[in-house]
Amino acid sequence: MEDDAPVIYGLEFQARALTAQTAETDAIRFLVGTQSLKFDNQIHIIDFDDENDIINKSVALHQAGEIRHIAASPADKSVLTTCYNKTSDSRVATCAAVWRIPKDWEAGSHESPDDSSHNPQSLELLCHLDNIAHGNTACVLWEPMSDGKRVITLADNHLLLWDLQQSSTQATLSSSATLEGKGQIKFTSGKWSPHHNCSQLATANDTAIRGWDLRSMSQIYCIENAHGQLVRDLDFNPNKQYYLASCGDDCKVRFWDVRSINEPVKSLEEHSHWVWSVRYNHSHDQLVLTGSSDSRVILSNMVSISSEPFGHLVDEDELSDAEESHQEERNRAPLQDSIIATYEEHEDSVYAVEWSSADPWLFASLSYDGRLVINRVPRALKYRILL
Structure with a gap:
């Protein structure tokens, strides 16, 4: 089973921000942002050579502050956004900006992982996505599968939709909405739906999940107590337009059909501490990844609520008699949900999981100690899904 062995990369700094490079569909590339109070922060550009199981990295300096969140443009490989902490007058503010990776970082600057980085270049600031009046930015969300011209920021209780110019060097606030309520209400995270012509957004604040229509900037649903404690992360099923996954500090992962919000469709209770991150596989939506402060990553097979609850459709003519009777059995009953694998390579809270x-x-x-682990779906399962 050598093929499924994990590959581990250690940053020298603490880190919580991870994204796949969405616009890059040929190379396996992830971006990691560091969270260091003492040193200049960095973006590590991690290229994974899957034939040789080697990680190549490049480093770009992010001198603006420690990185809390990172997101890659869906249209331009060199453009990304960060939310970062900036300290001024002993107050900490979380700001957001759009950056470009320096043009010549690709040209021969890849070193073997053992080399110390010599003279990394700084990211080029394209524009800011914040305004002191709006408060602290929790995250930046790019419009999915788009030309990279629209982003949303969630800042305290404001939902802000920005238009970026062609070169991303200017951002114009095109519309906004405000979360009303008692006390200090703040968005913690959000996800832009890839469905409905990208006109919908889901946000998390405290224990609630809300849906928004971006055309009218109005709320379309609210799941009041989606989790028993803070909701940490959300993700939409890429193939089923009303399905949404959430996770939170009650150690649970929940799956919702937003047309009927009284009950989750399914609940997973496999983690023993806060669940920070949940991600659907982009191609096979029964595969769901979660990462938690229990230091574990869990890969689940949520096949009963996937777009293929009965497995792949198989051409009957091509089956032998034995296979045919087996196929009939499969066609009658949905496949069972299960935990595929639990990954224990981390020793600290796992803040982010991302599919390539x-x-x-x-x-x-x-994980928070700066350990990045690259893993594969077990080969046996991969073939079961494909064949």
Whole structure:
């Protein structure tokens, strides 16, 4: 089973921000942002050579502050956004900006992982996505599968939709909405739906999940107590337009059909501490990844609520008699949900899990101590899904 062995990369700094490079569909590439109070922060550009199981990295300096969140443009490989902490007058503010990776970082700057980085270049600031009036930015969300011209920021209780110019060097606030309520209400995370012509968004604040229509900037649903404690992360099923996954501090992962929000469709209770991150596989939506403060990454097979609850449709003519009777059994009953694998390579809280944009069977996870682990879906399962 050598093929499924994990590949581990250690940053010298603490880190919580991870994204796959969405616009890059040929190379397996992840971006990691560091969270260091003492040193200049960095973006590590991690290229995974899956034939040789080697990680090549490049480093770009992010001198603006420690990185809390990172997201890659869906249209331009060299463009990304960060949310970062900036300290001024002993107050900490979380700001957001759009950056470009320096043009010549690709040209021969890849070193073997043992080399210390010599003279990394700084990211080029394209524009800011914040305004002191709006408060602290929790995350930046790019419009999915788009030309990279629209982004949303969630800042305290504001939902802000920005238009970026062609070169991303200017951002114009095109519309906004405000979360009303008592006390200090703040968005913690959000996800832009890839369905409905990208006109919908889901946000998390405290224990609630809300849906928004971006055309009218109005709320379309609210799941009041989606989790018993803070909701940490959300993700939409890429193939089923009303299905949404959420996770939170009650150690649970929940799956919702937003047309009927009284009950989750399914609940997973496999983690023993806060669940920070949940991600659907982009191609095979029964595969769901979660990462938690229990230091574990869990890969689940949520086949009963996937777009193929009965497995792949098989051409009957091509089956032998034995296979045919087996296929009939399969066609009658949905496949069972199960935990495929639990990954224990981390020793600290796992803050982020992400699928590769280039290889649907490969994923990365990042823990607070700066350990990045690249893993594959077990080969046996991959063939079961494909064949």
